[in-house]
Amino acid sequence: MSRLFYTNLFLFxxxxxxxxxxxxxxEIGDDIIKxxxxxxxxxxxxxxxxxxxxxxxxxxxxxxxxxxxxxxxxVLSEQIQAECVYAISCSEHAKLKIExxxxxxxxxxxxxxLMNCFEGVVYDYPWYKINQDFKVKNGDE
Amino acid sequence: MEMNKLLAxxxxxxxxxxxxxxxxxxxxxAKNRLQQEHYxxxxxxxxxxxxxxxxxxxxxxxxxxxxxxxxxxxxxxFSISSADTILFQKANCIYFxxxxxxxxxWFTHPQNMAFSDKRFSTLYSAAINSxxxxxxxxxLTLQSSFLSYQKSCGxxxxxxxxxxxxxxxxxxxxxGRKKSAWNVLGINLxxxxxxxxxxHVLGVKHPFSLISIGIASIFYASNIYGGxxxxxxxxxxxxxxxxxxxxNYYYTPSIFDLQ
Numbered sequence: 365m366s367r368l369f370y371t372n373l374f375l376f377x378x379x380x381x382x383x384x385x386x387x388x389x390x391e392i393g394d395d396i397i398k399x400x401x402x403x404x405x406x407x408x409x410x411x412x413x414x415x416x417x418x419x420x421x422x423x424x425x426x427x428x429x430x431x432x433x434x435x436x437x438x439v440l441s442e443q444i445q446a447e448c449v450y451a452i453s454c455s456e457h458a459k460l461k462i463e464x465x466x467x468x469x470x471x472x473x474x475x476x477x478l479m480n481c482f483e484g485v486v487y488d489y490p491w492y493k494i495n496q497d498f499k500v501k502n503g504d505e
Numbered sequence: 506m507e508m509n510k511l512l513a514x515x516x517x518x519x520x521x522x523x524x525x526x527x528x529x530x531x532x533x534x535a536k537n538r539l540q541q542e543h544y545x546x547x548x549x550x551x552x553x554x555x556x557x558x559x560x561x562x563x564x565x566x567x568x569x570x571x572x573x574x575x576x577x578x579x580x581x582x583f584s585i586s587s588a589d590t591i592l593f594q595k596a597n598c599i600y601f602x603x604x605x606x607x608x609x610x611w612f613t614h615p616q617n618m619a620f621s622d623k624r625f626s627t628l629y630s631a632a633i634n635s636x637x638x639x640x641x642x643x644x645l646t647l648q649s650s651f652l653s654y655q656k657s658c659g660x661x662x663x664x665x666x667x668x669x670x671x672x673x674x675x676x677x678x679x680x681g682r683k684k685s686a687w688n689v690l691g692i693n694l695x696x697x698x699x700x701x702x703x704x705h706v707l708g709v710k711h712p713f714s715l716i717s718i719g720i721a722s723i724f725y726a727s728n729i730y731g732g733x734x735x736x737x738x739x740x741x742x743x744x745x746x747x748x749x750x751x752x753n754y755y756y757t758p759s760i761f762d763l764q
Contacts, residue, residue: 473734475727479692480685488682490746 412437415459426467433459449485451499454478477502526550531561540569560585567596572607576614583616591759597625598752608748628751632744650750654743657681662736669732673725676732681739689728696721 415430437455448454458474465473486500493501534543547565550558559582566575579586579596587593600611611617612629620626631638631651635658643651660680669676674690677683700721703714 469730471723472727472730475723476731476734479689479724479727479731482684482688484684485682485688488684490742492745492749493742 412456416463429467448481449483449499450477450481450502451495451497452502454481457502526557526561531564535564535568556582556585558582560589564589564592567592567599570599572603576611580614580616587620587622591757593622594755594757595759598755601625601629601748601752625751625755632747644754646754647747647750650743650747653681654740654747657736657740657743660736660740662733665736666729666733669729673728676729677735680732680735681743682735685731685735689731693721693724693728696724 412434414434433455437459441453441455450457452460454474454477457477458470461473462470464470486494486498489500495501531543531546533539534546543565547558547562550561559578563575563578563582563586566578575596579592596611600608608629612626618626627642628647631643632654635651635655638651638655640648640652640655657680665676665680667676668679669689672690673693674686674688677689678686696717700714700717703711703717707714709715
């Protein structure tokens with residue numbers, strides 16, 4: 365009887381102390397989890413703009429491709445979980461280059477970045493070109 | 506009579522006190538980032554002691570970086586300012602990391618070029634005439650970044666484009682983007698295999714074959730474009746990297762870091 369009593373008492377004390385520890389750990393853990401997951405909070409991204417069209421004449425191909433790009437950026441891209449390794453995503457980069465250099469060179473620049481959208485590419489760049497999120501700063505210098 | 510003596514004594518005492526520039530007070534203002542007070546104090550100072558006033562103004566404009574005013578006051582008080590090693594070093598470090606035009610203006614300024622301390626101007630001219638510079642003239646710590654910059658200087662974008670045309674990714678390897686080169690080669694090989702398979706199985710006129718050929722052509726052309734543009738980009742990046750390393754090498758913690 366006494367042995368059973370002491371065993372139970374021992375277990376009670378042990379379990380209590382374990383529980384107590386776990387509680388305190390969870391309290392600290394909650395804060396850590398809050399801090400760590402802040403950057404992963406699901407915030408709604410602002411809708412991306414349509415490619416600007418400065419051509420004086422209506423161009424079917426340009427208009428169609430700008431609409432398709434808009435559709436991709438605002439609908440399809442949102443469904444893809446993987447993130448681009450560049451600070452300016454491949455589609456956005458292509459869009460900016462098309463606006464700046466024209467359709468032909470813009471598509472080539474976009475295609476080139478798309479081909480290089482792998483994580484290891486980051487190591488090809490000097491440290492000043494990498495931002496805090498470990499992405500390559502690919503804006504115009 | 507007694508009153509006049511007292512007044513004369515007071516004037517004699519206060520006059521020189523007012524003329525003095527309070528170094529400790531200026532340091533206090535700088536350390537505590539009291540910008541407005543710092544500015545007000547400096548700009549109410551007697552300009553008869555022009556050199557020292559200009560020196561303090563140069564320090565002020567370096568701390569709250571204002572390029573043109575800093576340069577004006579620095580060169581106006583060059584004999585004093587250049588003797589302040591921390592100010593001289595800090596100014597050079599800052600000019601190494603800002604844009605090309607300002608950097609050039611600073612290092613090619615006649616007073617700076619004639620100055621006895623040639624550490625920074627040597628490193629600057631090494632970057633400008635990189636191909637003809639002897640690497641031993643550069644501090645050991647900076648040699649690796651200088652060598653990688655020097656190596657990229659002799660490369661030509663046209664060669665990069667031609668190499669990419671011969672074999673996808675080779676132009677990028679030549680430019681110095683080794684990981685990108687493998688990616689590009691891999692993707693182009695995959696598309697080449699897909700075209701071969703599609704044409705072989707479905708025929709050239711099949712829509713899938715045509716789409717595959719179209720996509721592969723875009724990627725192939727992009728690879729040539731990349732080979733051409735990346736050579737210059739790598740050159741520029743390595744130059745900036747070299748300047749950054751020079752700036753870090755001579756970095757000294759000082760009052761100017763507070764900004």
